[in-house]
Amino acid sequence: MLTTLLSSAPAQAADSAPRAVGSTEQRVGAHADAGVPANSPGISPAAERIRYVSGNTYSCPTGRLCARVWDPTRGTYKVFDLYYCKTYSLSYWGGRGGFYNYQTDGTAAKFYNSSGTVVHTSVARDTAHSGWNWDPIWKIKNC
Numbered sequence: 001m002l003t004t005l006l007s008s009a010p011a012q013a014a015d016s017a018p019r020a021v022g023s024t025e026q027r028v029g030a031h032a033d034a035g036v037p038a039n040s041p042g043i044s045p046a047a048e049r050i051r052y053v054s055g056n057t058y059s060c061p062t063g064r065l066c067a068r069v070w071d072p073t074r075g076t077y078k079v080f081d082l083y084y085c086k087t088y089s090l091s092y093w094g095g096r097g098g099f100y101n102y103q104t105d106g107t108a109a110k111f112y113n114s115s116g117t118v119v120h121t122s123v124a125r126d127t128a129h130s131g132w133n134w135d136p137i138w139k140i141k142n143c
Contacts, residue, residue, distance in 0.1 A: 038072035039092040040073045041069045041090070041091065043089070044088065048064070048081045048082065049080075050078065051079050052077065053076065053079055054076055060102045063102065063104060065081075065099060065101050065103055065122075065142040066082070067080045067082065067098075068097045070096065082142040083142075084142075087139055087141040088139060089138070089139050095134060096132065097134050098132045107143055108122065108123050110122075111137045112138055112140070112141070113137065113138055114138045119136055
């Protein structure tokens with residue numbers, strides 16, 4: 001019976017994932033107060049590499065857009081290295097973070113809101129080390 005219940009539950013698509021409201025600290029506190037577990041940020045399609053870093057300083061390989069977001073399930077930052085030219089949908093991204101755009105010169109990454117409007121364009125060698133707010137960003141096209 002448990003197998004039937006688990007297999008009949010619908011999978012949640014990346015675009016329909018709840019979005020964070022307010023800062024990361026508020027979101028984590030709200031989840032803890034409500035007894036709802038926090039969710040780890042995700043991306044679809046998959047990033048070339050995912051890693052965890054403890055602070056604002058992290059490396060980004062040449063030819064990549066590296067996006068850093070707080071992961072409340074680990075209490076540290078999660079970095080997504082984006083290499084392949086795609087539009088990436090974000091799930092459970094919110095609060096502060098940053099990015100490094102170390103793609104080839106002339107390559108522009110676009111950041112989209114929930115309406116599909118470009119809210120930021122980053123040219124190659126552009127960075128937002130800290131203070132970047134992921135709350136309004138729902139998708140990234142890295143090229």
